[in-house]
Amino acid sequence: MANLQIGNMQGLPTELTSFLTTLQAQIMNVQNRTDQLERLAAENARLTTELDHARTTIANLQKQLGSQNAPEKNFSEISLSNPAGAVGAPDKNKEPGLEASTWASKASVSLPVTAPKMSTVPSARRIAASVRMFALPSGPSGYEYVYIPRSRRLKHKEVCSSLRTLGVDSSRLLDINFPARGVIGILVHVQYADTFKAKLTTASVEILDAFDPLDPDNVADPKYASLSTHELANTAAMLHHDRCLQALQFLRPHVAIPVGHFFCEEGWISEDEIPTRTTLTNAAGGSLFKRQRSSSVTMSE
Structure with a gap:
């Protein structure tokens, strides 16, 4: 079933085609997560080996130091x-x-000298984030994707760095993804949306207000070239659905849950896919989502 090609569904009833398309998306999502888990297991094995080696080295050094002090x-x-x-x-x-x-x-030279810890002054951004934590909810609530163009392929770190250069508070950016060729999607809270757009406008960055993440034209991968317009629309919805679920995996629980409700209200995910504190805690405890993002990146407030 995982290898089912959408192009072979022509002639099937619309409801069956929609069901198979959704099922294929879910299977692809499970396969992606399985691959992620295997990579994490390999990384865990490597780190365990390095930890055992470090412990052995420490034990040998302690033994040598003990014999020197005898x-x-x-x-x-x-x-x-x-x-x-x-x-x-x-x-x-x-x-x-x-x-x-x-x-x-020689003994005095061989012993490590621990430098005293210097207290750091918290930045204005960290202070503002702490203030928001203890403030009563006020003003409009909700979230918004702001779409801007890109002239070339970019990494997420490059996007964040460039936006910080323009005066954007990167800690207020909840998700950054690439929904189409030449487009960047940035998720922000509605209370920061106007400020964010103003900084972009001041820097002469165009805001793509008319962009639709579900537009079939967004599907530019050559492997989908044989699909009909209806099938491309389903594929665009499936890809955006996966982007939304991936974004939720990297948000802190107090942000992921309301963002999940926003995605559901937009019709991008189903109600049963909205995360709960239990599912988010279990996922974090298993370190399943602690990997580096490959197609999308999120940062908690």
Whole structure:
């Protein structure tokens, strides 16, 4: 079923075609998550190996340090033979006093010096975020995707960096995705939308108010070239549906839940796909969604 081609559905009833298209989207979503889980399992195995190696190294260093600090009858005859702190054979040609001073100097160099932690002054953005946390809800509620053009293929870090250069508070950007060739979609809260648009307009960045993420023309992948207009519309809806679900995976629970309701009200996801605190906690606990985003990126407020 996962390999079912939409092009083979011609001639089937519309309801069956819609059902198979939805089923295919769900299977693709499960396959993507399975691949993600396998990559995370491999990464976990690698990190576990590195952790075991680090623990072994620490144990060896502690053992060496303990042996260096142990009392000896002829402590003045002990000297270090290498910078790592290994104990070598005593040099009988040196005077005891000189050997003792050499031991002290080398031992002091080998011990790590921990710099005192300096308190950092919180930035204005962090202070504003903390104030919003304790403020009573006021003003309009809801979310809005703002669409702007792009002249070339961009990475999400490049988008964030460029927007910060234009004076945009990147912590207020909830999702960044690429719904069509030459278009960037940015999700913001409606209370920040006007400010965000004003900064874009001031910087002479065009806002694509007429852009529709469900437009069949957005599907530019050559593998869909043989599809009919109706099938392209279903494919565009399926791709946008997946983008929405992916965005929810990277938002903090207190943001993901209301954003999920917004997506549902727009008709982009179903009501049973709105996340709950239980599902979000389980997902975070399993580290399933802690990967780096490949097609979309989100940042919590």
